[in-house]
Amino acid sequence: DWTSDNIIDEQVAAIRTKVGGARVICGLSGGVDSAVAAALVHKAVGDQLTCVFVDHGLLRAGEAEQVEKDYVAATGINLKVVDAADRFLGALAGVTDPETKRKIIGREFIRVFEQAARELESESHVEFLVQGTLYPDVVESGGGTGTANIKSHHNVGGLPDDLAFTLVEPLRTLFKDEVRAVGSQLGLPDAIVWRHPFPGPGLAIRIIGEVTRERLDLLRQADLIAREELTASGLDRDVWQFPVVLLADVRSVGVQGDGRTYGHPVVLRPVSSDDAMTADWSRLPHDLIAKISNRITNEVPGVNRVVLDVTSKPPGTIEWE
Numbered sequence: 001d002w003t004s005d006n007i008i009d010e011q012v013a014a015i016r017t018k019v020g021g022a023r024v025i026c027g028l029s030g031g032v033d034s035a036v037a038a039a040l041v042h043k044a045v046g047d048q049l050t051c052v053f054v055d056h057g058l059l060r061a062g063e064a065e066q067v068e069k070d071y072v073a074a075t076g077i078n079l080k081v082v083d084a085a086d087r088f089l090g091a092l093a094g095v096t097d098p099e100t101k102r103k104i105i106g107r108e109f110i111r112v113f114e115q116a117a118r119e120l121e122s123e124s125h126v127e128f129l130v131q132g133t134l135y136p137d138v139v140e141s142g143g144g145t146g147t148a149n150i151k152s153h154h155n156v157g158g159l160p161d162d163l164a165f166t167l168v169e170p171l172r173t174l175f176k177d178e179v180r181a182v183g184s185q186l187g188l189p190d191a192i193v194w195r196h197p198f199p200g201p202g203l204a205i206r207i208i209g210e211v212t213r214e215r216l217d218l219l220r221q222a223d224l225i226a227r228e229e230l231t232a233s234g235l236d237r238d239v240w241q242f243p244v245v246l247l248a249d250v251r252s253v254g255v256q257g258d259g260r261t262y263g264h265p266v267v268l269r270p271v272s273s274d275d276a277m278t279a280d281w282s283r284l285p286h287d288l289i290a291k292i293s294n295r296i297t298n299e300v301p302g303v304n305r306v307v308l309d310v311t312s313k314p315p316g317t318i319e320w321e
């Protein structure tokens with residue numbers, strides 16, 4: 001019967017059989033699926049695996065460090081980090097349309113990942129690509145198995161033909177809670193194993209308006225406060241996701257200290273859901289909301305108002321863009 005130990009033993013054996021002595025590449029996103037998939041493959045074939053982490057500069061506070069430091073410390077995985085923040089921000093300059101943001105980020109992601117893959121390939125041939133596909137993804141896409149290109153990011157279209165890899169998908173039979181159990185068993189940090197779902201385009205689609213470094217810094221501070229207070233309240237696992245959104249093109253009047261301010265609102269968007277297809281706004285305790293609101297307006301410069309999104313999905317989506 002099902003235990004995470006059995007799954008690990010079974011998958012490690014299957015990966016060894018499939019991969020043999022070949023080289024393997026895996027893109028890490030910061031999320032639980034790719035982290036657990038890579039850890040399983042590493043347990044099976046060790047240094048034949050190289051992971052690539054494209055830091056697009058759109059992650060939340062501390063998340064890049066979680067991958068670069070804590071995850072590597074926990075697993076001993078070979079990690080190639082590509083700091084591509086300037087490139088992504090450059091490509092996003094002046095862009096406000098949500099779908100255009102997604103397209104640009106998907107395109108840049110592919111280019112950067114492809115470059116990293118070519119560099120590895122130039123050392124010696126890479127045969128396999130690891131993907132953190134889960135059982136629900138398999139069902140949703142009709143169950144096909146592939147020699148296709150990368151799909152780890154759902155914005156990502158594919159790599160060129162001369163960079164085609166055979167896929168290794170060690171999580172194909174698992175549900176999310178099982179993936180978490182396996183991740184814990186493999187010794188991955190809780191911050192990764194219990195991370196809420198987070199969109200590939202990251203904070204770029206939580207800034208309503210143009211994405212700039214300054215706005216990302218503000219949003220990161222507000223987001224960190226919401227996350228810290230949610231965790232402190234013990235309610236992390238009751239909430240599916242807790243987007244914090246910066247209305248960068250909106251200003252409202254406030255009063256702080258002795259002066260009138262004209263600052264930006266931040267939206268709190270905590271939701272409960274089973275699968276993100278539908279969602280309800282989370283009835284978090286008012287004291288918790290109050291604490292987050294007070295801290296954000298006191299600690300984040302330029303933000304003078306905090307509002308709570310009380311829309312279910314449908315009609316609202318979880319993200320604002």
Ligand code: XMP
Nearest residue numbers: 102154155197198199200201276317318319
């Ligand atoms: P919505 O906003 O459509 O989101 O209710 C449903 C779920 O999908 C996530 N999301 C994305 N994930 N790339 C992603 O990888 C995207 O472009 C994207 N847009 C939304 C969202 O965070 C939620 O979990």
